[in-house]
Amino acid sequence: MIGRESNLRKEAAVNLSEVAASTQLRKIRQQGYVYVELRRVGRRISFFCILCLTPCYSETVLFVHLGGNLHKRRLAGAKATLFGATPWPFDDGVLFFDTSTETDMLMHDAPGLGRNCSCGASSRSSCSVADEVTTCNWADNSLIIPGVLLKQGVSGLAVQPLGVGQIAYRVQENKESRGKIITRIWCAWLGQEGSNLSDELNVPVTSQYAIVNFPYAYGLGRKPAPGDEDLPMQPMLPRKDVATLLNRRTGNLACSSRNTTGAFHPFHASCLIHWILICELEMLADQKQSTETTEDAREDQRLENRISSVFCPECQGTGISIQGEELEKPTVPLSEMLRYKLKTIEATEAWMKNPEMLKKCSTGLHFPSDCTENSEENVVPLKLLHFFRAHEQRQA
Numbered sequence: 001m002i003g004r005e006s007n008l009r010k011e012a013a014v015n016l017s018e019v020a021a022s023t024q025l026r027k028i029r030q031q032g033y034v035y036v037e038l039r040r041v042g043r044r045i046s047f048f049c050i051l052c053l054t055p056c057y058s059e060t061v062l063f064v065h066l067g068g069n070l071h072k073r074r075l076a077g078a079k080a081t082l083f084g085a086t087p088w089p090f091d092d093g094v095l096f097f098d099t100s101t102e103t104d105m106l107m108h109d110a111p112g113l114g115r116n117c118s119c120g121a122s123s124r125s126s127c128s129v130a131d132e133v134t135t136c137n138w139a140d141n142s143l144i145i146p147g148v149l150l151k152q153g154v155s156g157l158a159v160q161p162l163g164v165g166q167i168a169y170r171v172q173e174n175k176e177s178r179g180k181i182i183t184r185i186w187c188a189w190l191g192q193e194g195s196n197l198s199d200e201l202n203v204p205v206t207s208q209y210a211i212v213n214f215p216y217a218y219g220l221g222r223k224p225a226p227g228d229e230d231l232p233m234q235p236m237l238p239r240k241d242v243a244t245l246l247n248r249r250t251g252n253l254a255c256s257s258r259n260t261t262g263a264f265h266p267f268h269a270s271c272l273i274h275w276i277l278i279c280e281l282e283m284l285a286d287q288k289q290s291t292e293t294t295e296d297a298r299e300d301q302r303l304e305n306r307i308s309s310v311f312c313p314e315c316q317g318t319g320i321s322i323q324g325e326e327l328e329k330p331t332v333p334l335s336e337m338l339r340y341k342l343k344t345i346e347a348t349e350a351w352m353k354n355p356e357m358l359k360k361c362s363t364g365l366h367f368p369s370d371c372t373e374n375s376e377e378n379v380v381p382l383k384l385l386h387f388f389r390a391h392e393q394r395q396a
C-alpha cells in the first residue's frame with residue numbers, strides 16, 4: 001500500500017509539472033512561438049521546437065534555442081513558406097504545426113507506434129470505386145474509399161475534400177546549350193477555393209494522386225511491423241496528422257494494390273508531399289532525357305529503374321485495380337529507393353535555407369545549381385494536388 005501511495009504521489013507530481021508546463025506553453029505561444037509544443041520523453045516533459053526538431057528541457061533552454069542562429073535560419077525559411085494568410089491545415093509534428101494558440105495538449109512520444117514514416121504492413125482492397133472518383137462532383141460529397149483497414153476491421157473510409165495545392169517548378173535553361181536544370185519544385189497551398197482557380201492559374205493537369213490526411217489516433221491501417229528498417233526519421237505521434245496516398249482514378253489507396261488486407265502506410269503529411277514532389281521531378285527528368293536520347297539504347301537501359309508514377313514510398317503500390325489475387329510488383333530496387341529518399345531529405349533541407357518566395361504557403365525541394373551565368377529562369381505550373389481528410393469512420 002505504501003508503494004502504491006508513493007506511486008500516486010509521484011504521479012500527482014508528474015501531473016502538476018504537466019499543468020505548469022501547459023501554462024508556460026500557453027504564454028510562450030501567445031508571444032508568437034506557435035511552433036513550440038510539449039512532448040514527453042520518457043517521464044520528462046520537454047518543450048519542442050518543430051521548426052528545428054529540437055527538444056528543450058526548460059523554459060530557459062528554450063529561449064536560448066529561440067535566440068540561436070540555427071533557429072533564426074529555420075525561422076526565416078518558415079516565415080517565407082509557412083506563415084501565410086492561408087496556412088497549411090496540418091499539424092504533423094515535423095514541418096507543419098497548429099497555428100492556433102489554443103493548443104497546449106501534451107504530446108506523448110509513443111514507442112512501438114512506429115519510429116518513423118515507414119510501415120511494414122501490406123494488403124489490398126477487393127473492389128474499386130472506378131472512375132466516378134474523378135468524374136463525380138466530389139467537392140460536394142464525401143468520397144468512400146473501399147476496403148480500408150481501420151480500428152474495427154476492414155470497411156469503407158469516408159473522406160471529405162480539404163483543399164488543393166499547386167505543384168510548380170523553377171527551371172534554369174542555359175541559353176547556349178539549351179540544357180535545363182530544375183532548381184526547385186514545390187507545392188503551394190491554395191486552400192479550399194483552390195479547385196476553382198485552376199483556369200486562372202493556368203494549371204492544365206490534376207494529379208492522379210491525392211493525399212488523405214488522418215489524426216494518428218484514428219486507428220490506422222497499420223499492422224505492427226517489428227524490424228522496420230529505414231532512414232532515421234521523426235516518429236509519428238498520436239493526435240498528429242499523418243497521410244496516405246489515394247489513387248483518384250481508381251478510388252483506391254495506393255497501398256491497396258500491394259496487399260489484400262486493407263492495410264496501408266501512413267506518413268507525415270509533409271514527408272508525403274515531398275515524396276510526391278520527388279516523383280514528379282523524376283518523371284520530368286525522365287521525359288526530358290528520353291526525348292533527348294531516344295536513339296541511345298544504353299541510355300534507355302540506364303533509365304529503366306526511373307520513377308514513372310507517383311507511388312507509396314514504402315511498398316511502391318500505385319493503387320491500380322488489381323486482377324484477382326495477383327498483386328502489383330515493386331519496380332524500383334531498394335537501393336534506388338534509399339537514394340531517392342536521401343535526395344528528398346537533402347533537398348528539403350536546402351529548401352528551408354533557400355525557398356521559392358511565393359504569396360501562398362508552400363513546401364518544397366531545392367537543388368542548388370552553380371551555373372547561373374548565361375541562363376534564363378522560368379516558373380512552370382505543373383499540377384493541382386487534391387487533399388482529403390478522414391473525419392469519422394462510416395460503412396460504405
Ligand SMILES: [Zn+2]
Binds near residue numbers: 051052065071074
Ligand atoms: Zn527552433
Ligand SMILES: [Zn+2]
Binds near residue numbers: 258312316
Ligand atoms: Zn504502401
Ligand SMILES: [Zn+2]
Binds near residue numbers: 116268271
Ligand atoms: Zn516523415
